[in-house]
Amino acid sequence: MTSLDSLPKGFRFPPTPVDISPDWVRQYLEATDDKASDSDTVPPMALAALAIRTLLNNARLPEGAIHAGQELECLAPVQAGQRIVVAAEIISKGERAGWQLLTVRMEVADGAGERVMTGRATLSMPVR
């Protein structure tokens, strides 16, 4: 699989549909000890985690990569059982002090194409 750091700025990952099963949401809530969220609504960080997982199904993280920062904006609640579509693009790529900094913009839409979340993940990894 292609390493994320070998992809150029402007690279777009293909929109990928993901069905969020109620069982997965329940497992996520258990894994994160989340006692505040109801199991019908997908927590924002679960959506973000799914978006990142979808991204990493297309390109692997190089060894030593660190998740340096995260931005997200919630636009609409997502219900368990709903289908989402995750799209992503590498929007910046640079180097600083022996580390490569890479920012990926992610957009999550519902099955009708309406955006439900946008976000940016900043990753840093040793320059190879």
Added chain:
Amino acid sequence: MAVFEVVAGAELPQLKREITQDKINRYALVSGDGNPIHTDPEFAARSAFEGTVAHGMLVLAYLSEMLTIAFGNRWPQSGRLKIRFRGPARPGDTVTAGGKIEKIEGGRASCSVQCCNQSGEVLISGEAEINLP
């Protein structure tokens, strides 16, 4: 519905969670992030972290839960978050998520937010905004 008084200067209700290797392993399974830095003690011992560390997104989930406790469904419906991961959380750590309402303007609450470990070291810091009724 908020469970505290939503005014500028108010502290957000704190949330404490213990990090264990079992919790990290469960998060690795559910998130699909099986990076050995999180799950393989022998591999992680040879890394710069000198041991396994929790996924940043697991610690961030605690901060998100804290915002849900503070603001209810307004957080997943209208929230914005911008954070930096500043340090690793390790098995045995107790993470405290908290924050403060810095200002209320234009129908939105702007908050500083953070997660710290039991030594007060900042693991995550940043800003959150939530629409108010």
